[in-house]
Amino acid sequence: MESNDFSFSLVSIVEDVLQQHITRSNDAGLLLPRKLEESSLRRYEAAAWLRETLGVSNGRDFPAEPSEEDFRLGLRSGIVLCNVLNKVNPGSVSKVVEAPDDVADGAALSAFQYFENIRNFLNAVEGMDLPSFEASDMEKGGKSIRIVNCILALKSYNEWKQNGGTGPFRYGSNMKNNFGSRKPFLRKSSEPFMSSMSITHSSTDQPLCSDGDSRSINALVRSFISDKKPEDIPSVVESVLNKVMEEVQQRLSIHNEMMKSSSKHIPEDVSSCETVVPSQQCEQDEEAEENIPLQVEEENTQRIDSEHYEEQKILLHQQKHIQELKQTLITTKTGMQLLQKKYQEDFFHLGSNHVNGLAHAAKGYKRVLEENRKLYNLVQDLKGNIRVYCRVRPFLPGEPTMLSTVEHIEEGTITIRVPSKYGKEEHKPFMFNKVFGPSATQEEVFSDMQPLVRSVLDGYNVCIFAYGQTGSGKTFTMTGPKELTEESLGVNYRALADLFLLSNQRKDTTSYEISVQMLEIYNEQVRDLLATDGQTKRYPLD
Numbered sequence: 001m002e003s004n005d006f007s008f009s010l011v012s013i014v015e016d017v018l019q020q021h022i023t024r025s026n027d028a029g030l031l032l033p034r035k036l037e038e039s040s041l042r043r044y045e046a047a048a049w050l051r052e053t054l055g056v057s058n059g060r061d062f063p064a065e066p067s068e069e070d071f072r073l074g075l076r077s078g079i080v081l082c083n084v085l086n087k088v089n090p091g092s093v094s095k096v097v098e099a100p101d102d103v104a105d106g107a108a109l110s111a112f113q114y115f116e117n118i119r120n121f122l123n124a125v126e127g128m129d130l131p132s133f134e135a136s137d138m139e140k141g142g143k144s145i146r147i148v149n150c151i152l153a154l155k156s157y158n159e160w161k162q163n164g165g166t167g168p169f170r171y172g173s174n175m176k177n178n179f180g181s182r183k184p185f186l187r188k189s190s191e192p193f194m195s196s197m198s199i200t201h202s203s204t205d206q207p208l209c210s211d212g213d214s215r216s217i218n219a220l221v222r223s224f225i226s227d228k229k230p231e232d233i234p235s236v237v238e239s240v241l242n243k244v245m246e247e248v249q250q251r252l253s254i255h256n257e258m259m260k261s262s263s264k265h266i267p268e269d270v271s272s273c274e275t276v277v278p279s280q281q282c283e284q285d286e287e288a289e290e291n292i293p294l295q296v297e298e299e300n301t302q303r304i305d306s307e308h309y310e311e312q313k314i315l316l317h318q319q320k321h322i323q324e325l326k327q328t329l330i331t332t333k334t335g336m337q338l339l340q341k342k343y344q345e346d347f348f349h350l351g352s353n354h355v356n357g358l359a360h361a362a363k364g365y366k367r368v369l370e371e372n373r374k375l376y377n378l379v380q381d382l383k384g385n386i387r388v389y390c391r392v393r394p395f396l397p398g399e400p401t402m403l404s405t406v407e408h409i410e411e412g413t414i415t416i417r418v419p420s421k422y423g424k425e426e427h428k429p430f431m432f433n434k435v436f437g438p439s440a441t442q443e444e445v446f447s448d449m450q451p452l453v454r455s456v457l458d459g460y461n462v463c464i465f466a467y468g469q470t471g472s473g474k475t476f477t478m479t480g481p482k483e484l485t486e487e488s489l490g491v492n493y494r495a496l497a498d499l500f501l502l503s504n505q506r507k508d509t510t511s512y513e514i515s516v517q518m519l520e521i522y523n524e525q526v527r528d529l530l531a532t533d534g535q536t537k538r539y540p541l542d
């Protein structure tokens with residue numbers, strides 16, 4: 001359903017207001033009873049014809065002499081109007097929306113259903129060139145006069161048809177139309193109400209009111225001011241205009257409410273409703289008939305323009321969004337590129353400064369370490385490349401202790417008692433790098449040799465050997481006793497253990513190869529003591 005279903009014209013409002021003023025001014029006179037009587041009689045006539053034509057159908061019959069309110073309410077649903085029209089002109093309203101059986105009037109119908117019937121009825125009536133009325137006339141009291149006119153016109157049409165329907169049907173001579181005649185008033189279906197009035201007036205070059213309208217209004221105005229004093233006319237006109245404004249506003253609010261209501265009830269399949277153009281009461285006018293398709297076409301064109309305008313608005317809106325998204329994308333891309341550049345710079349900075357710094361520090365550390373080793377070995381050199389130590393074996397079990405010749409032992413000196421030729425003892429001192437007494441442990445002896453083992457891993461050649469007479473303790477010092485314990489391990493074991501320990505500590509920087517040989521030199525013969533073939537072989541000296 002479209003807004004044109006609730007249309008009204010400015011002309012009709014002006015007419016209504018003028019009519020009301022005339023009626024009011026006549027209230028005090030003798031015309032009123034006569035007019036009221038005439039109006040009532042016409043309404044009764046219309047009601048009687050409806051009763052006669054439709055009979056008592058679904059409880060919607062009219063009383064024989066309905067009040068204006070009863071009359072209007074009885075027709076409000078549009079069911080009676082559509083049914084009677086279909087009786088007169090079968091098929092005029094193809095589908096009449098019926099009220100539920102238990103409902104007596106149109107009040108229970110939805111606004112959409114109600115206007116569906118009224119709209120269809122009005123369309124059909126206008127198609128038959130019969131006087132019409134406005135849908136809003138059903139809403140207010142005091143508006144039934146045009147509805148009565150329309151029904152009586154339909155009655156007249158029915159009679160013409162029953163009499164054979166010869167010649168064109170001309171309505172008007174047998175009825176009194178208080179509002180005169182008007183051409184159909186076409187309104188643009190898709191436009192807001194106010195703009196539709198202005199378009200009707202200006203852009204289509206169609207006057208707001210036709211010649212008939214002008215004549216009608218002029219007559220009413222003349223009638224209205226005929227009994228007024230000249231000095232009262234301005235204030236009376238002002239009053240009329242105010243009333244017109246009030247009426248327009250009131251109808252607009254009704255129109256808006258109906259629009260809201262209809263939009264809630266609008267069914268999906270309403271395409272058939274969209275091309276209907278309402279018109280007001282009209283006379284037979286062949287020109288109007290020709291204009292209707294043009295106007296409908298123009299209306300459709302404008303509706304399409306409006307739709308295109310909306311589509312373009314949406315399109316522009318979407319294009320704006322796309323532009324914004326593009327801009328965001330560009331900004332994000334630029335941001336990412338900046339981040340990437342900064343990352344590369346940081347990486348380069350880290351690589352060039354930090355990692356290179358670390359490498360430089362490592363290089364420096366290596367250089368310092370190298371220097372440290374050199375200094376260390378220099379210390380070993382300064383301590384003496386050839387060092388001589390003296391170890392005094394303790395007495396073995398069974399040996400008499402009073403036979404010792406050792407007089408005194410100091411850090412690097414051992415004093416020996418030596419018998420002289422003349423029976424007089426002499427004391428003879430001997431100097432060594434260090435002298436170990438009988439109580440010295442294996443560990444103490446090795447501690448003086450350990451720095452030399454470290455020099456081996458720095459690339460220096462080192463030789464440690466024991467010298468002494470038989471049974472003086474060479475094997476004990478270099479290897480250990482027969483029963484080996486951790487404390488009794490000799491220099492060889494301890495030196496090898498130290499070599500493995502240091503090579504393991506330096507495995508990340510330096511790789512060492514360690515091998516062992518054990519030889520015996522006896523009676524000028526060299527023997528390999530680690531031979532695995534079970535026999536001690538002579539070591540090849542060649």
Ligand SMILES: Nc1ncnc2c1ncn2[C@@H]1O[C@H](COP(=O)(O)OP(=O)(O)OP(=O)(O)O)[C@@H](O)[C@H]1O
Pocket residue numbers: 392393394396438468469470471472473474475476477481482
């Ligand atoms: N510092 C010491 N403490 C205790 N016992 C020792 C010590 N030195 C040597 N002995 C003991 O003295 C004995 C002789 O020592 P060892 O065999 O080492 O002498 P040697 O010099 O190697 O003799 P050879 O030249 O005949 O081989 C061994 O029983 C040994 O255990």
